[in-house]
Structure formats: C-alpha cells, structure tokens
Amino acid sequence: MKRLFPQPLFSLCLWLIWLLLNNSAAPGQALLGILLAVTIPLFTVRFWPNRPRLRRPWRLASYLAVLLWDITIANLVVARLILGPMHRLRPGFITLPLDLCNDSAIVVLTNTISLTPGTVSADLSIDRRSLLLHVLDVDDEAQLIAHIKYRYERPLQEIFEC
Amino acid sequence: MLKTAVTFAFICIAVALLLNFFRLVRGPSMPDRILALDTMYINTTALLVLFGVYLNLTVFFEAALLIALMGFVGTVALCKYLLRGDIIE
Amino acid sequence: MLELLTSFFLIVGGLFALIGSIGMARFPELFMRLHGPTKATTLGVGGILIASMLHFSSREAGLSLHELLIAMFLMITAPVSAHLIARSMIHLRGGIDQIRKKSGEQAEQKET
Numbered sequence: 240m241k242r243l244f245p246q247p248l249f250s251l252c253l254w255l256i257w258l259l260l261n262n263s264a265a266p267g268q269a270l271l272g273i274l275l276a277v278t279i280p281l282f283t284v285r286f287w288p289n290r291p292r293l294r295r296p297w298r299l300a301s302y303l304a305v306l307l308w309d310i311t312i313a314n315l316v317v318a319r320l321i322l323g324p325m326h327r328l329r330p331g332f333i334t335l336p337l338d339l340c341n342d343s344a345i346v347v348l349t350n351t352i353s354l355t356p357g358t359v360s361a362d363l364s365i366d367r368r369s370l371l372l373h374v375l376d377v378d379d380e381a382q383l384i385a386h387i388k389y390r391y392e393r394p395l396q397e398i399f400e401c
Numbered sequence: 402m403l404k405t406a407v408t409f410a411f412i413c414i415a416v417a418l419l420l421n422f423f424r425l426v427r428g429p430s431m432p433d434r435i436l437a438l439d440t441m442y443i444n445t446t447a448l449l450v451l452f453g454v455y456l457n458l459t460v461f462f463e464a465a466l467l468i469a470l471m472g473f474v475g476t477v478a479l480c481k482y483l484l485r486g487d488i489i490e
Numbered sequence: 491m492l493e494l495l496t497s498f499f500l501i502v503g504g505l506f507a508l509i510g511s512i513g514m515a516r517f518p519e520l521f522m523r524l525h526g527p528t529k530a531t532t533l534g535v536g537g538i539l540i541a542s543m544l545h546f547s548s549r550e551a552g553l554s555l556h557e558l559l560i561a562m563f564l565m566i567t568a569p570v571s572a573h574l575i576a577r578s579m580i581h582l583r584g585g586i587d588q589i590r591k592k593s594g595e596q597a598e599q600k601e602t
Contacts, residue, residue, distance in 0.1 A: 262459075262556040314506060314533040317525055321513035330522050332590060353569030354532070359524045360569070361576035362586065371586060373521045373576065403545075406497035410538065413504030417511035417531075424515050424523075432579040433520055439571050440514060440527040446560060447507055447535045450542050454500075459546060459554070466560055473567040480574035484581050 245284045248296060250276040298398045305390070306351060313356040320357065320375055331377045332361070335370045335384055338392065342367075344399040351391050358383075407455050414448050435479045442472025496544045503537025506530045520579050528572040536561050 257272035349360045357375040425437035453461035513526025539557040546554035
C-alpha cells in the first residue's frame with residue numbers, strides 16, 4: 240500500500256482533478272483516473288526530496304472555510320477603499336516575523352495573506368524568518384501582526400508539523 | 402432576466418478590459434505593464450466563460466482554462482526576466 | 491429561482507471584476523495597484539464561474555463542476571504572480587531600504 244501510494248493526498252487530488260476535467264463520474268473515467276493517480280506519483284516522487292508532512296489533514300477543511308469567508312470580507316473592504324477617497328489612505332510596508340519551519344506552510348501563509356484584506360506579500364527574507372508585507376491602509380501595525388499570527392499562522396502550525 | 406444579467410456582466414468586463422488597456426499603454430514602469438497584462442488575462446478568462454453562458458455552450462471551458470494557464474506562465478516568465486535578466490538558467 | 495441566483499452571481503462577479511480594474515487604473519503607486527487585481531478580480535471571476543456552474547447544472551443532465559478547476563487555479567496563482575511583480579518592482583528600485591527612505595522623504599515634504 241505504501242509503495243503503491245507514496246503520496247496518498249496527492250493521488251486523491253489527481254483523481255479528483257481528472258474527474259473534474261472530464262466533467263463526468265462515469266465508471267470508465269473513474270478507472271482511468273485511478274490509473275493516472277497511481278502512475279503519476281510513481282514518476283514524480285523523486286522531485287520531492289523533503290515532502291511536507293500533514294499532521295492533521297482534516298484541519299485543512301476548516302482552514303479553507305475560514306479563508307473563503309475572509310476572502311469575501313476582504314473584497315468588500317478593498318472595494319470600499321478603491322471607490323473611496325484616495326488621499327486618506329496610508330499605505331506602507333510591514334515586516335512580519337515568521338515562526339514556521341516548513342516551506343509549504345510558508346507558501347500557504349503567503350498566499351493567504353495576499354488574498355485577505357488590504358495586505359499583499361512582497362518579499363521573503365533569505366533566512367525565511369520574516370516576510371515583507373505591503374498594506375493598503377495601516378492603522379495599527381502591532382494589532383495587524385497579532386491578528387495574522389492568531390488567525391492564520393497558528394492553525395497552519397497545527398496542520399503542518401511545526 | 403438571465404439575458405439582462407449576462408449583458409450587464411459583458412459591459413462590466415469590457416470596461417474593465419479598457420481600463421487594463423489604459424494601464425498597459427500608460428503604466429510608467431515595466432512591472433505596471435506586467436500587472437496590466439496579467440489582469441487582462443484573468444478578465445479574458447471571465448469573458449470566455451460568460452460567452453459560454455450566453456451561447457449555452459460548454460466548448461469554451463477548455464479555452465478559458467488554457468488562457469488562465471498561459472497568463473500565469475507568461476507573468477512568471479516576464480517577472481523572472483526582470484529579476485534575473487534571464488528566463489531559463 | 492435558480493435563474494435569479496445565476497443572475498445575482500453574474501452581476502456581483504462583473505461588478506467586482508470592474509472594481510478591481512478601476513483600482514488598478516486609479517491608484518497612484520504600483521504597490522497599491524497590486525491590491526485590486528489580486529483580490530477583487532479573483533472574486534469577480536469566481537462569481538462568474540459560480541454562475542456558469544449553476545447555469546449548466548440546471549440545463550443539462552447531471553452536475554457541471556469543471557469551472558471549479560479554473561476558480562481553484564486562479565486562487566492559487568493570483569497571489570504568486572502578485573508576489574513576483576512586487577519583488578521585481580523592489581529589485582528595480584534598488585532594494586526595500588531605498589523605497590522606505592524615499593516614501594519617508596515624501597511624507598516629510600507633505601507635512602512641511
């Protein structure tokens with residue numbers, strides 16, 4: 240079983256993407272999808288020297304639900320800022336210290352930050368210990384950092400082994 | 402009802418594309434133009450999906466997916482060129 | 491009923507795509523312009539894709555979910571391209587310290 244599915248989650252994603260691409264759940268397509276889901280990871284397993292380990296994969300679902308809700312809110316906030324008066328905005332750069340040790344976790348956090356209200360990630364320091372953010376309207380720097388750490392970084396620390 | 406909504410969305414996307422084009426022509430620096438092109442790709446994806454709803458055809462799906470893919474690859478290649486002066490190292 | 495929901499998502503999607511592009515055309519500086527396309531345009535396209543999903547699911551036999559692929563792909567790639575554009579801009583202006591110094595000078599000029 241371990242040799243047939245070196246990356247079970249990756250195989251599952253491949254199978255779902257194949258079914259979505261064909262837009263059908265017919266038995267033939269499902270079988271062909273299983274064939275692809277078994278063979279593709281066998282060929283690409285060498286590209287992943289240190290694979291991310293998900294300790295609690297089911298937590299990802301609740302994280303995604305929170306993220307989708309926040310994206311909707313973020314859009315309303317940014318829409319108001321875009322249509323409102325320009326001169327009242329206070330744009331600026333913020334440095335966010337990172338406590339994540341895993342590359343995949345950093346990628347997920349960076350994407351999350353870019354999709355949520357008024358923040359875009361701009362640069363990652365070479366030692367992977369801090370992230371540079373651009374904020375559209377800075378109100379309270381410390382509060383924003385605490386918010387990001389509490390809402391996004393802590394669940395990610397639980398999901399990935401950190 | 403649906404016809405009106407589709408027409409409204411068409412107008413919105415068309416105006417959005419014109420604004421992107423304005424930024425593409427004007428944009429003072431290179432990254433501005435890359436951003437404008439990237440947004441144009443995303444809006445074109447939306448336009449194709451809308452066209453599929455309008456004509457009641459699903460054949461535009463593959464084209465929309467490919468345009469989204471190509472847009473991302475193009476943006477990454479252009480940014481990499483600006484960052485390193487080379488695309489393939 | 492379903493038609494009403496489809497129309498709602500179409501209108502919301504179109505409006506958000508437009509707002510994102512307005513933001514890109516209107517903001518005075520590149521780093522601010524990044525905010526429009528990464529957020530508003532993603533939700534705009536997402537709304538139109540949801541509408542398309544509802545429309546084709548009601549018209550033909552069976553569900554039509556393949557638009558989810560485009561939505562997921564855009565949600566993953568939009569932040570990545572924004573990050574790369576920001577990095578290339580920082581690189582072109584000679585590092586983050588230069589940018590911080592310049593914006594500090596501008597703020598002082600505004601006050602005096």
